[in-house]
Amino acid sequence: MKAFVNENPGSxxxxxxxxxxxxxxxxxxxxxxxxxxxxxxxxxxxxxxxxSGVPDVLVNxxxxxxxxxxxxxxxxxxxxxxxxxxxxxxxxxxLRDRYAVLAEAADSVATRQIRNxxxxxxxxxxxxxCWYYRNxxxxxxxxxxxxxxxxxxxxxxxxxxxxxxxxxxxSDLAPALxxxxxxxxVAGPGGDRSLSSNDFFVLPNEDVxxxxxxxxxxxxxxxxxxxPSGEIRSHFYKIMDRETWTHAVxxxxxxxxxxxxICRTARIVLGGVAPIPWRVPAAERLLAxxxxxxxxxxxxxxxxxxxxxxxxxxxxxxxxxxxxVERAVLAAAARA
Numbered sequence: 001m002k003a004f005v006n007e008n009p010g011s012x013x014x015x016x017x018x019x020x021x022x023x024x025x026x027x028x029x030x031x032x033x034x035x036x037x038x039x040x041x042x043x044x045x046x047x048x049x050x051x052s053g054v055p056d057v058l059v060n061x062x063x064x065x066x067x068x069x070x071x072x073x074x075x076x077x078x079x080x081x082x083x084x085x086x087x088x089x090x091x092x093x094x095l096r097d098r099y100a101v102l103a104e105a106a107d108s109v110a111t112r113q114i115r116n117x118x119x120x121x122x123x124x125x126x127x128x129x130c131w132y133y134r135n136x137x138x139x140x141x142x143x144x145x146x147x148x149x150x151x152x153x154x155x156x157x158x159x160x161x162x163x164x165x166x167x168x169x170x171s172d173l174a175p176a177l178x179x180x181x182x183x184x185x186v187a188g189p190g191g192d193r194s195l196s197s198n199d200f201f202v203l204p205n206e207d208v209x210x211x212x213x214x215x216x217x218x219x220x221x222x223x224x225x226x227x228p229s230g231e232i233r234s235h236f237y238k239i240m241d242r243e244t245w246t247h248a249v250x251x252x253x254x255x256x257x258x259x260x261x262i263c264r265t266a267r268i269v270l271g272g273v274a275p276i277p278w279r280v281p282a283a284e285r286l287l288a289x290x291x292x293x294x295x296x297x298x299x300x301x302x303x304x305x306x307x308x309x310x311x312x313x314x315x316x317x318x319x320x321x322x323x324x325v326e327r328a329v330l331a332a333a334a335r336a
Contacts (some may be wrong), residue, residue, distance in 0.1 A: 004213065005057045006040065011066070011220060012187045015059050018177045019217040020189055028058035031219045033083050035060075036110075037126045040128040046134055048127060049141050052178045067221060068119075070094060076227030082121030082220050087112070089120065089173075093200045099225060100127070100335070101234035101253050105176040108238045108251075115164065121220040124174050124200075125212060129169035129247055130157070154311040156241075156249065160274040165204040166311065168247075168274050169211060175253035175269040175277040176236055182225050188218035197223070198323060199277035211275065231258045235332035237324050248272035252304075252328040256287065263287045263333065268325060273317055280304040283325065292333035300327035 007023075009015040015031065022029040030039050030048045038058070041048045045168060048055055061067070067081035068093050068328060078094060079122040082280065094243035096103045111113055128134070128141055130149060138144030147165045150159045157166040174197075182197045199214050238251040251271035259265045270278040283303040288294055301322040308318045 004055055004128055007057060007059045008063050009059060009061070009065050010065075012064060012219070014060060015064065015219065016187055016189055016217060016258045018057070018059050019219075022057040022059075026273075028054070029057040029059060030055040030218060031059045032058045033062070033122045034117040035116050035122070036118045037122060038332070041127065044134070046127075051289070060312055061093070061219070063292070073224060078225045080120055080225070081222045082222055083113070083119045084280070086115035086118045086120070086123065086173075098228070098232070099127060099167070099180055099234065100151075101179055101255055101332075102173065102176040104236035105172045105238075105251075105253065108119070108236065108248075109172050120223060121169050123221055124177070124223075125214065126170050128211065129170045130167045132271065133167070140204070141167065141279070143209070148313065153313065154240045155313045156272075157316060158180035158274050159308045159310045159315055159321070160270070160272070160278050161203050162309070163205060163275060165208050165275065167204075167211075168221075168272050169201065169274065169276050170247045171277075172238065172251065172271060175271040176234075177223055177225075178277040178279065179253035179255040179269040180225050181267065181268045182223045184220055185222045185224065186214065186218050187221045188215060192221070193223075198278075198279075204275050218263055224285060228257065230264065232256065233258055233332045233335040235328050237322060237331065239324055246328060250317055252321075252325045253277075254325075254328040256292070256329075256331045256332050258333075261291055263290055263292055266329075268329070270321060273308075273321055280306075280325070290330060294330065297326045297329045300329050 007018045068083040070080050073079045086106045124272045132139045132148040133141040149166045178197045234255040238248045240246045248271045253269045255267045266284045268280050283300045286300050304325040
């Protein structure tokens with residue numbers, strides 16, 4: 001493993017200053033929360049930042065107080081600290097009662113040991129798990145100039161939004177947070193900024209080297225889930241190629257705003273199929289002001305795969321996505 005400096009700030013401001021100081025000295029830097037993915041990248045000498053190599057400095061956030069909790073905010077929604085563990089998210093009664101989609105997404109991540117250490121910010125900001133990137137290929141994500149999956153092993157790659165890179169976003173929490181219309185608090189040298197979860201993630205044709213808008217000296221501090229305007233019912237459904245550990249082959253986060261048994265609005269966000277959490281507005285519109293029936297859910301599933309462009313070895317994801325969406329919609333609507 002490459003030698004690195006471990007910094008232990010006591011506040012967000014100090015963490016940002018330490019990152020800035022390292023960058024000014026020409027050293028690469030990464031923020032560490034649970035570290036379940038980052039330390040593996042360091043161990044395997046996989047670059048965590050394009051063109052920067054393995055980090056020289058790790059800014060360890062575990063001493064920063066107050067960013068590992070779920071609290072009700074002044075607007076009636078919830079603020080979730082970036083260092084909140086996945087285990088705590090899955091067990092939180094407020095989430096399970098009002099925002100089940102996020103608790104279910106957290107429960108679906110990897111193994112219990114990883115959920116005990118992994119955090120909201122780490123899960124949302126983790127780097128791709130494409131086997132080319134993780135195994136030393138000079139691909140776009142590692143600072144190179146090609147995507148080896150296009151003509152290679154692409155069974156688990158994108159069917160939406162790909163090009164020039166065809167990675168899929170690895171986070172299970174990200175689709176749920178986008179479906180809940182969460183906002184992210186980001187800290188950096190210019191102070192705090194708040195942005196929609198929709199605007200946090202970037203496609204490869206916007207920035208091929210990154211998956212989100214964070215600068216090297218910025219970090220995700222918290223996610224804010226707004227108070228729903230009415231009754232919401234939600235569900236997270238995930239298909240893996242093994243029972244545990246693996247990331248989603250296909251997943252769907254569904255949030256329905258209900259008026260009795262009538263769905264007024266819907267948000268459907270796919271995981272495992274695109275380089276960002278992938279919304280399907282055409283499918284969402286079919287549910288507006290409708291009673292959710294098996295026939296309607298089937299139509300929503302069909303609409304969710306419009307525009308899919310599979311590669312040579314991942315066309316199976318198209319019918320799988322259709323059925324995952326159908327089941328997630330029916331499960332969400334059936335919630336009391």
